[in-house]
Amino acid sequence: MKHIAILGASGSIGTQALDIIASNPNVFRLVSCSIGKNIDYARKIVQVFEPELLCMQYEADAQTLEHEFRNKKTEFTFGDQGLVDVVSLSSVDLVLNSVIGSVGLLPTLAAINEGKQIALANKETLVSAGHIVMEAARKNNVEILPVDSEHAAIFQCLQSAKSSAELKRLHITASGGSFRDLSYSELKDVTVDMALKHPNWSMGSKITIDSATMMNKGLEVIEAHWLFDVGYSQIETIIHRESIIHSLVEFVDGSMLAQLGVSDMHIPIQYMLSYPERLPMPATMDLSLIELGALHFEAVDIKKYPCFKLALDAGKIGGSMPTVLNAANEIAVNAFLENKIKFIEISKIVEQTMLAHDVISNPQLDDILEIDHQARTFVEHILL
Known part of the structure; x- marks a missing residue:
């Protein structure tokens, strides 16, 4: 129990x-x-x-x-x-x-x-x-x-590794979000309702917007950096529209392991609650590769997803910058959900907040709490 x-x-x-x-x-x-x-x-x-x-x-x-x-x-x-x-x-x-x-x-x-x-x-x-x-x-x-499906997938794949020396690269998959078939110029007119229609997953409003901007995937890269103790050069993100392969791990001998499953968060949640044991899931959770037929992959268009690039930049800068990125994004996304700003303004507000910040290289907890507060206040002033 x-x-x-x-x-x-x-x-x-x-x-x-x-x-x-x-x-x-x-x-x-x-x-x-x-x-x-x-x-x-x-x-x-x-x-x-x-x-x-x-x-x-x-x-x-x-x-x-x-x-x-x-x-x-x-x-x-x-x-x-x-x-x-x-x-x-x-x-x-x-x-x-x-x-x-x-x-x-x-x-x-x-x-x-x-x-x-x-x-x-x-x-x-x-x-x-x-x-x-x-x-x-x-x-x-x-x-x-x-618990995130991508990190849960990596965690499971890494169970086969005896040491971190065997790991070459992590491949984190991304659906591309609600607007993966739109060009950047078309994003200026998207609405909240449009952004909340994720093609594969049923999620809360904030994370669904983060998926549409791909900020969510950038945050996942930073999270993977800490969870698995790997450098940013060892983490690659790829668009995988079907959301069946949740992530892959590449080893130094050229082998790659992937974790596959239907788009249902019950699976990673249950595994992490029951870990290291596995419990049965209902038959409705079964994945049929024959019915699926094919899987597709493509590169991330950085120009189309400026929030993703901002997250990567913040992670590589390190120190207090990811704190600023996260705080600014939370306020900006909430403003979009309340129809106070346009979708494409989310990235512009986050970038403006990051540019105004003087990075602390090794912030302590009190520093982080204060920087988080300052970043939120900065964005709120922008929104006035």
């Missing part, structure tokens, strides 16, 4: 994780979770799973639930400290971090410092503070299990 804490239980990853927990009651138990603003979904979780602790974003919602469920075993908390409380319960074995944005950083560090196993679906944690997070993981002998 694994005792699970979920940060972001009402999001796309979180709800799928709850599906898996509910389908395997003899394997997993939900101990604690955070919800955000969705109080109706919080009520459902309490009724179905009866966790020990549930965190809401706002105190008023936590108080409402506490009154409604005063005869239940569940306790309620709220805010940033509540996220730390969720992961810090002594009964928690594994923390699934599936919140969106850099808000996932501090609870992840808290969980690592207490020796909890981490299933990471919050790439911003490593983008903003990869050097701090990975050092804490090494110090506390904590293995970080990557």
